[in-house]
Amino acid sequence: MSSFSVSFRPHDARDADGARVCVLDLTGELDAHTAGEFEAALQKCLDDGHTRLVVSGRELQYISSAGLGVFMAFVEPVREQGGDIKIAELQPRVFNVFDLLGFPLLFDIVETEEAAVTRFTEGSSSAA
Amino acid sequence: MLLWVAVAVLYVAVTLSVSGLALVGAPIATLTRVALNVGAVGLGLLLYPLLAPYFDRDTSDPIRALWTLVLLAIGLLGAFFLQPALIGTARLDPVAGLPASLGAALDAALVALLETLFAVALLHTLRPLVLFRRTRRAVRMWAAFLGLATLAVLANAGASPGGSSTWAAIVLTVLAILAMVYVAFRMAWIVPLPFRRKLAALALALALIVVLTILLVQRSVGMGTAAGAGDPIPLSALFSRSLSELVSFALAFGVLYGSTTFLSLLFHLPTSGTYEQRSGEIRAFRALAELTGPVLDRPQLVATIASAPVTAGIAEAAWLALVDVQSGSLAPRVVAAEGIAAERAAHFTDTEALTAEVATTREPLLLGAATADHRVRARPGDGVGSLLVLPLTAGGQAHGALFAARAVTDGFEEEDAAALATFAGQAALALSHAALFEDALEKERLARELALAREVQQRLLPQHLPQIPGAELAAAERPAHEVCGDYYDVVSLGGGCLGVLVADVAGKGAAAAFYMAELKGIFQSAAKLTRSPGAFLAQANEALTGSLGRHAFISAVYGILDPEAGLFTFARAGHCPVIMARAPSRGGGHWLLRAGGLGLGLDDGPLFRQTLQEQVVQLAPGDVFALYSDGLVEARSDAGEEYGYDRLADALCRHRDRDADGLLTALLSEHRGFTGDAAYDDDLTLVVLRWNGPDGRNGAPAEETARAAVSSGTPTGPAAPPFTVRPAFAEAGSPPAR
Numbered sequence: 129m130s131s132f133s134v135s136f137r138p139h140d141a142r143d144a145d146g147a148r149v150c151v152l153d154l155t156g157e158l159d160a161h162t163a164g165e166f167e168a169a170l171q172k173c174l175d176d177g178h179t180r181l182v183v184s185g186r187e188l189q190y191i192s193s194a195g196l197g198v199f200m201a202f203v204e205p206v207r208e209q210g211g212d213i214k215i216a217e218l219q220p221r222v223f224n225v226f227d228l229l230g231f232p233l234l235f236d237i238v239e240t241e242e243a244a245v246t247r248f249t250e251g252s253s254s255a256a
Numbered sequence: 257m258l259l260w261v262a263v264a265v266l267y268v269a270v271t272l273s274v275s276g277l278a279l280v281g282a283p284i285a286t287l288t289r290v291a292l293n294v295g296a297v298g299l300g301l302l303l304y305p306l307l308a309p310y311f312d313r314d315t316s317d318p319i320r321a322l323w324t325l326v327l328l329a330i331g332l333l334g335a336f337f338l339q340p341a342l343i344g345t346a347r348l349d350p351v352a353g354l355p356a357s358l359g360a361a362l363d364a365a366l367v368a369l370l371e372t373l374f375a376v377a378l379l380h381t382l383r384p385l386v387l388f389r390r391t392r393r394a395v396r397m398w399a400a401f402l403g404l405a406t407l408a409v410l411a412n413a414g415a416s417p418g419g420s421s422t423w424a425a426i427v428l429t430v431l432a433i434l435a436m437v438y439v440a441f442r443m444a445w446i447v448p449l450p451f452r453r454k455l456a457a458l459a460l461a462l463a464l465i466v467v468l469t470i471l472l473v474q475r476s477v478g479m480g481t482a483a484g485a486g487d488p489i490p491l492s493a494l495f496s497r498s499l500s501e502l503v504s505f506a507l508a509f510g511v512l513y514g515s516t517t518f519l520s521l522l523f524h525l526p527t528s529g530t531y532e533q534r535s536g537e538i539r540a541f542r543a544l545a546e547l548t549g550p551v552l553d554r555p556q557l558v559a560t561i562a563s564a565p566v567t568a569g570i571a572e573a574a575w576l577a578l579v580d581v582q583s584g585s586l587a588p589r590v591v592a593a594e595g596i597a598a599e600r601a602a603h604f605t606d607t608e609a610l611t612a613e614v615a616t617t618r619e620p621l622l623l624g625a626a627t628a629d630h631r632v633r634a635r636p637g638d639g640v641g642s643l644l645v646l647p648l649t650a651g652g653q654a655h656g657a658l659f660a661a662r663a664v665t666d667g668f669e670e671e672d673a674a675a676l677a678t679f680a681g682q683a684a685l686a687l688s689h690a691a692l693f694e695d696a697l698e699k700e701r702l703a704r705e706l707a708l709a710r711e712v713q714q715r716l717l718p719q720h721l722p723q724i725p726g727a728e729l730a731a732a733e734r735p736a737h738e739v740c741g742d743y744y745d746v747v748s749l750g751g752g753c754l755g756v757l758v759a760d761v762a763g764k765g766a767a768a769a770f771y772m773a774e775l776k777g778i779f780q781s782a783a784k785l786t787r788s789p790g791a792f793l794a795q796a797n798e799a800l801t802g803s804l805g806r807h808a809f810i811s812a813v814y815g816i817l818d819p820e821a822g823l824f825t826f827a828r829a830g831h832c833p834v835i836m837a838r839a840p841s842r843g844g845g846h847w848l849l850r851a852g853g854l855g856l857g858l859d860d861g862p863l864f865r866q867t868l869q870e871q872v873v874q875l876a877p878g879d880v881f882a883l884y885s886d887g888l889v890e891a892r893s894d895a896g897e898e899y900g901y902d903r904l905a906d907a908l909c910r911h912r913d914r915d916a917d918g919l920l921t922a923l924l925s926e927h928r929g930f931t932g933d934a935a936y937d938d939d940l941t942l943v944v945l946r947w948n949g950p951d952g953r954n955g956a957p958a959e960e961t962a963r964a965a966v967s968s969g970t971p972t973g974p975a976a977p978p979f980t981v982r983p984a985f986a987e988a989g990s991p992p993a994r
Contacts, residue, residue, distance in 0.1 A: 190502055192938065193762035193886070197807035200858065204806070221898075225886075229811060229830035230854035243817075 132162035134169040143248040145210065149180040151241060155187040158195030162190070168194065170202045181212025182244040185218040191225050199235065212236065214244040263302050270295045271365040274495060278355040286414045289353070293413035296368070296496030297406065301553045303376045304402075318385055319453055322460035329467040332374045336471070336480045339367060339491070346482040346491055353416030355494045360482065364494030367480065371492050372499060375506035382513055388445035397438045404432035405505040409498040412894035417493040417500075432505065440512045443520045450569075451525070458521040464514040464660070470509050516707065528763040544860035548707035554690050555592075561658065561683040562592035568679075570672045571660035573639055575601040576646075577611050588656045596639065596661070604634035605643070605659065614647035615654035619671045620680075621645040624666040642667040646676050650684035655691075709769045710735070716776045717944050722748045724838035726819045726950040728916035729756070731943040734926060738864070741768035742885045742941040743775055747783050752819050755783045755792075758883040758943055759856075760831065771810060774803060789814040790870045790984020797829065798866050799854045804857035811855045813883055817875075819950050824881065825875040829864075829983055830855025832886050834871075835901065837908045838978065846905045849873070851981055868984040876978065877949030880912050880919060887938030891931045899930055916946045 133156060139149040150173060158166055173181060183199075185191075202212050214236040218226065226237060238244050273292055275286055317462060355361035379402070387394055408428035412421050421429075449457060474480040481488035493500040542982035546765040557574050565574040573595035577588040587613040609631045614621050627630045628644035634640035640661045648655040660678045662668060721729045731744055741761035749755050757779055761768040778796050786792050793814055800810060815826030826834060826849070831852035851869035858864075875878070882904060891899045904923070911922040923942060 140421060169599075190890075192890075193760065193809070193811070197762045200809060201806040202728065228832060228850075229809070230858065230867060231851070233854060233863060 132156035141245045149248050150178045151182045153184045157190040158194040160194035163194040166198050179206045179209045181213045183215050216241045216244040257888040270629045272744050275361040278361040283352045289955040290413045293498035296499040296558040307376050321381045328462045368492035368495035376501045378510050386439045386442045401435035409501040413498050417497045418489045440516045461514045461518040468510045522642045536921045558592040563594035566594045567659040573661045606631040610645045611657040620677045639663045640667045644668050646680035648684035655687045675814045713769045730916040730920035733941045736939050742939040743772045754817045757814045760885040761810050790868050792948040793829045809855045809857035811926040822875045827870045829853045835905050842876040871981045873979040875947045879947040881945040883943040885941040887940035894932050920944050
């Protein structure tokens with residue numbers, strides 16, 4: 129059984145609208161078995177009104193298409209509320225999966241967490 | 257009818273004979289006396305079967321039987337009281353051994369008839385009680401009692417009333433009494449009586465003893481007697497000594513049976529509660545046991561559980577509150593009620609709090625004064641005076657609680673709680689089993705559906721790959737689960753062209769199979785309309801975007817082989833790169849062909865067309881291509897290492913010279929050797945394409961095919977990449993019209 133966990137970490141930074149930036153740390157393998165957990169975490173963010181989200185993949189070992197589906201499912205409602213999902217710190221192999229599908233065209237995928245936070249605070253729009 | 261006539265004739269004959277002889281007043285011959293007594297006893301023997309039908313009905317109700325008997329005895333006693341007032345004291349002519357007067361004779365005849373009828377009624381009333389749970393021995397002893405008593409009285413048939421008994425009569429009487437004592441101790445009917453009915457039976461038995469004793473006393477010293485030579489004799493003995501003695505046997509039996517019954521009831525009263533609990537349990541368990549057949553029908557199961565406390569007589573109302581996990585709420589809900597409407601039951605108590613308490617303590621909760629409890633909303637008079645809440649737990653899982661109510665306060669005994677607790681345990685187990693069965697049924701249903709989906713899906717895959725001159729194709733697909741998200745298809749496009757599609761639907765299971773079916777429809781209908789892989793994928797994207805869910809997208813790669821032009825042109829919609837290998841003699845090497853493109857369904861705007869590229873490969877004979885799904889490259893060894901693109905590319909190079917089938921087999925067997933026999937995590941699809949060159953034209957020189965180097969793709973071989981990359985849509989700079 130693959131192991132996966134999401135932890136939630138409010139960041140000090142706020143964007144131009146004064147909304148707090150939140151970081152989601154993904155650990156382990158995000159596949160069909162564990163996608164539900166990530167989905168629940170994102171849903172909770174939405175329910176709590178957190179829409180400025182940075183997903184950090186520093187500890188993410190693997191992502192399957194089911195995991196990518198979760199990003200697709202939530203990016204629209206998050207953006208409708210004025211927020212965005214930015215992806216940072218992906219390991220090369222994981223980035224390759226995002227890249228093959230063309231996710232860099234749809235999401236802000238950046239090298240570091242700080243770069244992602246900066247994109248929020250400096251008000252730069254999403255890539256798409 | 258004939259028997260009734262016989263009885264009447266016999267009675268009249270004996271009466272007339274006795275009366276006539278009394279009038280004559282002369283001593284009579286012994287033979288005449290015997291004949292008269294035999295006739296009189298025959299009267300009793302005839303009445304016994306004749307009256308039987310009238311007493312067959314109430315065999316199941318001992319209270320009623322005893323009550324009837326007491327009333328009849330009182331009636332007979334009344335007749336005794338009335339008789340002297342009407343007729344005066346009857347006398348025996350001690351010399352003749354006959355009634356002293358005609359009046360005495362007729363009086364005796366009447367009393368004898370009444371006594372005989374009562375005796376027969378008494379025997380018939382007590383017989384079903386004696387023979388309750390009948391055994392062969394009991395039936396025999398009953399017959400022995402009646403037979404011996406009859407023989408005993410007939411042994412005195414020759415003796416005059418008031419005279420001494422014969423030895424034979426005394427011996428037979430002793431034997432008859434022994435049989436009588438035996439049958440008098442058969443009182444099995446007492447045990448199952450509820451406490452209150454035992455009390456009633458006790459009082460009736462006492463009344464029976466009293467009334468029958470008075471009757472016996474009156475027959476020997478009081479109003480039922482006739483004055484004789486010495487002691488008074490029973491009045492009926494003036495009519496027939498034998499018949500009178502037979503009545504005495506019946507009365508004595510009545511007193512004896514009344515006494516044993518009385519004492520036995522007295523001893524059984526204290527244990528009555530235990531028995532009632534046992535019988536309540538037994539009835540409740542029986543109700544459950546009857547469920548073994550339809551136990552799997554949950555509505556019926558819950559209804560039976562709710563009704564059991566009421567049908568067992570322990571509660572006046574009962575209801576069942578269950579936690580229904582499937583409803584997504586952990587709050588228990590009243591699902592069945594008996595003796596009360598479910599809504600009222602739900603309203604009367606704080607179901608949630610009470611269920612939670614017993615689920616924690618796992619002990620029955622007994623509220624003697626229910627309306628005083630803060631968790632009970634019922635008011636006095638609502639029928640919830642006392643409440644018993646029983647936890648339904650089985651295998652550590654709390655299903656809910658069974659509520660039992662009585663209108664009175666303190667309506668439940670400890671035994672009730674114990675009986676119902678045992679029942680609740682069984683009920684919880686039955687609920688568990690029903691739930692397990694439902695789960696199993698659901699799983700089986702799902703498995704059947706998945707198997708069906710798999711079957712449909714298998715038919716969606718091409719059964720035969722089309723053949724074109726100069727090229728070979730081989731394909732394999734292996735699902736991780738019953739239903740797979742991978743799809744491949746090959747179609748002849750006309751003009752010798754061949755379209756090859758490999759796709760992977762994100763997610764698995766039945767939904768993936770549906771999208772796959774949709775893609776198949778799109779592919780089969782739209783592929784033939786264009787020779788541009790990019791145009792087809794753009795069309796597929798537009799068609800799929802509307803129907804794919806938020807989560808879902810499809811990665812696909814579509815290539816068109818044109819043997820005439822010697823070109824393999826493909827476009828990639830987010831799919832794994834196509835791997836190509838070329839013989840060293842033709843400027844060999846291997847490449848990961850990775851034209852740009854978004855996955856299908858990711859973007860419904862112009863972005864898809866704008867970013868989509870087409871890659872054109874100028875073919876050389878011996879070129880091999882691998883089109884596959886990510887399941888192939890992402891598969892891992894036991895050590896957790898990914899198979900990866902490099903291993904696949906390397907294997908493709910090494911087995912390049914095999915024909916398509918051999919190449920496919922070799923690639924899969926190497927792959928399997930790497931991953932081991934572990935179950936597949938992901939679906940796996942591999943299509944290999946081998947270009948042998950068109951007939952007669954054995955390929956252009958490698959130098960010609962290797963043209964411009966392009967940034968896209970990952971050239972890992974020594975030679976320059978033999979392909980070009982171009983935007984799929986020429987107007988990519990500006991949004992194309994849609």
